Amino acid sequence: MSIVHNKRDMLFRYSVGRMARLLVAALPLTVQLTVAAMQTPQPSAASSPEFFESKVRPVLASNCYDCHSDEQFGGLRLDSREALLKGGTSGPAIVPGDPRRAS
Numbered sequence: 001m002s003i004v005h006n007k008r009d010m011l012f013r014y015s016v017g018r019m020a021r022l023l024v025a026a027l028p029l030t031v032q033l034t035v036a037a038m039q040t041p042q043p044s045a046a047s048s049p050e051f052f053e054s055k056v057r058p059v060l061a062s063n064c065y066d067c068h069s070d071e072q073f074g075g076l077r078l079d080s081r082e083a084l085l086k087g088g089t090s091g092p093a094i095v096p097g098d099p100r101r102a103s
Contacts, residue, residue, distance in 0.1 A: 052081050 060068075060078045067073040076088025084093045095101040 049081070 064078045068076050068078040074088045074090070076093060077083035077086075078093065085096075087093050092101070
């Protein structure tokens with residue numbers, strides 16, 4: 001009985017040691033892939049024309065178009081994405097990807 005126990009114990013130790021070496025060997029690759037995935041810019045749903053049309057335009061239409069469409073109060077039109085990017089007398093109303101630079 002002790003011979004069988006010793007063989008099982010040896011096999012278990014061998015398997016655990018082998019698995020541990022495999023995990024240690026794979027760790028640098030896992031870290032590298034994780035860092036690369038975090039640094040890759042992901043496309044934002046907010047930058048899509050569908051998002052603008054469904055989420056942004058309705059808010060602008062109900063709150064801003066009275067002064068910022070045909071009248072261009074402050075030189076700023078808000079009735080198109082292109083007009084928002086162009087901006088008015090104080091600069092662009094929005095800067096995609098950099099909200100701090102928007103006026």
